Amino acid sequence: MATSDEPRLEDQHGSERQSRQSNNDQRRLDLDQKIRQEILRLGDEGTPEELRDFYNKHVEEYYELSELHQYSIGCRALIESLAEVVPDRSLRILDIGAGTGYAGKELRRLGYDNIDALDPAEGLLDIAKSQNIYQKYFLSYIFPDKKTIIEDDSYDAACMAGAVVKGHITMDCLPELMRITKKGGVIIFNIGEHYLKPNLFFKFMIWKNAFRRL
Ligand SMILES: C[S@@+](CC[C@H](N)C(=O)[O-])C[C@H]1O[C@@H](n2cnc3c(N)ncnc32)[C@H](O)[C@@H]1O
Numbered sequence: 001m002a003t004s005d006e007p008r009l010e011d012q013h014g015s016e017r018q019s020r021q022s023n024n025d026q027r028r029l030d031l032d033q034k035i036r037q038e039i040l041r042l043g044d045e046g047t048p049e050e051l052r053d054f055y056n057k058h059v060e061e062y063y064e065l066s067e068l069h070q071y072s073i074g075c076r077a078l079i080e081s082l083a084e085v086v087p088d089r090s091l092r093i094l095d096i097g098a099g100t101g102y103a104g105k106e107l108r109r110l111g112y113d114n115i116d117a118l119d120p121a122e123g124l125l126d127i128a129k130s131q132n133i134y135q136k137y138f139l140s141y142i143f144p145d146k147k148t149i150i151e152d153d154s155y156d157a158a159c160m161a162g163a164v165v166k167g168h169i170t171m172d173c174l175p176e177l178m179r180i181t182k183k184g185g186v187i188i189f190n191i192g193e194h195y196l197k198p199n200l201f202f203k204f205m206i207w208k209n210a211f212r213r214l
Contacts, residue, residue, distance in 0.1 A: 024068075031065045034058075043167025048120070048141060051167055055099075055121035063100055063127060072102050075161045078190045079106035082159055085186050090114055091156035094180065096142055097163020101128030107159075108133060118142070118150075144172035150180045157181070160189035 035058055042051040055062060066072075086093070089111040095103050098117035107115050116136040119125050125137050140148050158181050163169050169189075177187050 028065075028068050031061060031068065035061050035065050040166070043165055046167065048143075048167070052120045056123035059100075059121075059123040059127065062124070066100065066102065071162065072106070074190055074192070075102040075106045078159065078161050078188065079103055079110060082107075082157060082186065082188050083110050085188070086157045088156075092116075092154070093157045093159065094118060094150070094155045095134070096158055096160045096177070097169055098128060098134070099124040099163070101131060101133040103159055103161035104128060104133035105131070116155075118148070142169050142173045142176055144170065144176060147176065148180065152179055153182045154180050155182065155185060157186040157188065159187075162190065162192065164189045164191050 038054060039051070042054055046054075082093075091112075091114060093107060093112055093115045094117075095101075095107070095115060096118045098104060098119045099121065101117065104115055104117060113135075115134050116138065117125060117128055117134040118138040118140055120139065120141045122139055125139065128134060129137060138148070138150065142148060158177055160169055164171075174187075181187055
């Protein structure tokens with residue numbers, strides 16, 4: 001029988017849970033510091049190649065951070081919005097800045113299977129490949145001033161989940177995005193709130209690609 005000065009079993013379990021939680025919080029902070037802050041710094045000051053090399057070098061940590069931040073929740077909201085404007089599940093969709101394939105998994109979950117991925121970071125795309133998410137994989141950037149190898153009017157929709165970020169895909173890539181998206185197609189993306197201020201109106205945006213031939 002436990003005497004009054006011995007810790008009770010549930011207290012012990014409670015404090016183990018607390019200590020596990022605070023270890024996890026610390027781990028998340030450390031990862032945030034190491035990965036997210038560095039991605040932001042490279043987006044600000046680095047070259048596209050430095051950014052790509054950083055992603056490639058830290059694939060596992062990046063993936064772990066994405067899991068910790070429940071990255072899939074934002075992707076789910078984005079793809080559910082896409083489904084409202086692109087109801088036909090057979091249409092051709094390009095996931096740009098596809099990374100490890102979170103948005104692709106959400107597209108699959110909703111029944112889209114005609115989906116391709118584009119990303120410059122091979123290490124990230126390899127994770128998506130290992131999970132058989134997309135049909136085609138383009139190891140490529142989208143740049144404002146250079147055509148990708150993708151033909152004009154190839155896709156019914158293009159989506160970018162967490163990829164419209166400083167030093168990643170920028171607003172001036174819009175003409176190239178419109179070139180590869182069919183007339184009447186959809187270009188959809190999300191942006192993390194912390195990237196936005198003071199441009200909050202960009203929080204969520206869908207472009208209807210109706211203007212490309214004007
Ligand atoms: C924050 S991650 C988002 C990842 C992804 N959507 C996922 O589900 O894992 C940003 C992605 O954009 C890619 N990226 C960076 N610059 C790019 C560019 N110019 N064109 C296309 N993708 C780019 C990075 O390689 C990275 O995979």
